[in-house]
Amino acid sequence: MAQSFDRRKFLKVSGMSLGVGALISVAPAMGGSGPAATVRRWFHRQNGEEVTPFSLVQLSDAHVGFSGPPNPTGTKAFERAIEIVNGLNPQPELILFTGDLTHEAEAPGEHAKRMQLFQTLTSRLKAKKVLYVPGEHDAALDNGVLYRQFFGETHYAFDHRGVHFIALDNVSSGKPAVGAEQIEWLKRDIARYPHTAPIIVFTHRPLFDLRPDWEWFTRDGDDVLNVLAPYENVTILYGHIHRHDVHETEHAKHYASRSLIFAFPDPTATGDKKPVAFDKDKPFKNLGLQTIAERGGALGIDDVELTLREFGGTDGVQQISRAGVSL
Amino acid sequence: MKRILIPVLSIVIIGMTAVALRLHAQETQPRVVTISAKRFEFTPNQITLKRGEPVTLRVSAEDRDHGFYQKDLKIELDLTPDHPSDVTITPDKAGRFVAICDHFCGSGHGNMKMVINVE
Numbered sequence: 001m002a003q004s005f006d007r008r009k010f011l012k013v014s015g016m017s018l019g020v021g022a023l024i025s026v027a028p029a030m031g032g033s034g035p036a037a038t039v040r041r042w043f044h045r046q047n048g049e050e051v052t053p054f055s056l057v058q059l060s061d062a063h064v065g066f067s068g069p070p071n072p073t074g075t076k077a078f079e080r081a082i083e084i085v086n087g088l089n090p091q092p093e094l095i096l097f098t099g100d101l102t103h104e105a106e107a108p109g110e111h112a113k114r115m116q117l118f119q120t121l122t123s124r125l126k127a128k129k130v131l132y133v134p135g136e137h138d139a140a141l142d143n144g145v146l147y148r149q150f151f152g153e154t155h156y157a158f159d160h161r162g163v164h165f166i167a168l169d170n171v172s173s174g175k176p177a178v179g180a181e182q183i184e185w186l187k188r189d190i191a192r193y194p195h196t197a198p199i200i201v202f203t204h205r206p207l208f209d210l211r212p213d214w215e216w217f218t219r220d221g222d223d224v225l226n227v228l229a230p231y232e233n234v235t236i237l238y239g240h241i242h243r244h245d246v247h248e249t250e251h252a253k254h255y256a257s258r259s260l261i262f263a264f265p266d267p268t269a270t271g272d273k274k275p276v277a278f279d280k281d282k283p284f285k286n287l288g289l290q291t292i293a294e295r296g297g298a299l300g301i302d303d304v305e306l307t308l309r310e311f312g313g314t315d316g317v318q319q320i321s322r323a324g325v326s327l
Numbered sequence: 328m329k330r331i332l333i334p335v336l337s338i339v340i341i342g343m344t345a346v347a348l349r350l351h352a353q354e355t356q357p358r359v360v361t362i363s364a365k366r367f368e369f370t371p372n373q374i375t376l377k378r379g380e381p382v383t384l385r386v387s388a389e390d391r392d393h394g395f396y397q398k399d400l401k402i403e404l405d406l407t408p409d410h411p412s413d414v415t416i417t418p419d420k421a422g423r424f425v426a427i428c429d430h431f432c433g434s435g436h437g438n439m440k441m442v443i444n445v446e
Contacts, residue, residue, distance in 0.1 A: 140431035174430045212398040213425040
């Protein structure tokens, strides 16, 4: 379902459901005059980049290594998502992966093997600028030591075509928190930017209280949102909840991407946080991504539900599990 | 005789005062409920409190770091195995509240929770 909103005309967001993540189109500060043009010129002075429309994809929660009844097909949905992303035209310039790349393993060496497999699979992506933040399944048991060996720092920031991107880590301390040190870093990082600058934050857990008794929250999420509050064009992309969700707080809009392994139910409809049962006839049901791209001068975020390509009907899972079948 | 009586009486009075103060302190101290945490369960997994009655929850981690979190009751503890952690609360509304471990502790972490009933 497409989501569209317009915040001060600088950063517009809309979306569609692919079932494997999200495609996001960005049209930062494209106006020819006025405040938008001021921001555009500011970014150009800062890093020399031309401010032009571009698209990116958000993938989340692949849980490489997971095996269990909620999804007996392993990495098939993740692989299908990669195929869908590679089929996009134009290609996204960025892929943002919002955590739980892998499922934890305590046997010596096993978690490293899963991270290696994740990297092998992501190497199939045509888009080569892939950015990550950790989920608790990647980084909470060892405070991010292994994750950093494979993927680098857990929080960082960069500019891309007139948008400031901020990767926040709210998992590697073991608890659902960003922490005072990282919040101080965030304050220093964004102090350089005008309040009208388009900002996309990507992180794993929701920064607002979505369902605290399901651990769908960040203890100091309010502190982070307060730091971001003066900025007028803030979009926050996250994962963790294994379902698409759109939420607006006073100063920001929050988009959750679907998972690539299994879905959780609607938290307003049930008290039990149990994975949605696997449907062997529709093995990718409820899984997906988000795409983000410029659309008519706006930032469009699309929630995309995964679909089988030539497989379907009552024997979908048997087909995708058959030896030699490539998605 | 008088030289002995006065010190003895003094000791008795001081002793009685101390006992009375201690009894008073015990009467005003919140009730203590002990809870233990280990992967991936709390023991007991259900407790019942009274609305308006102060109570101290004394939570011990038996094996590794855990969390003990219940938003509505304002419980937010970080547990380490070396010593128990206390939180004193006075529930002001009745209901069924689910407390969770919010320090990721392994593959069964998502099911590590307990129920706090407030009557």
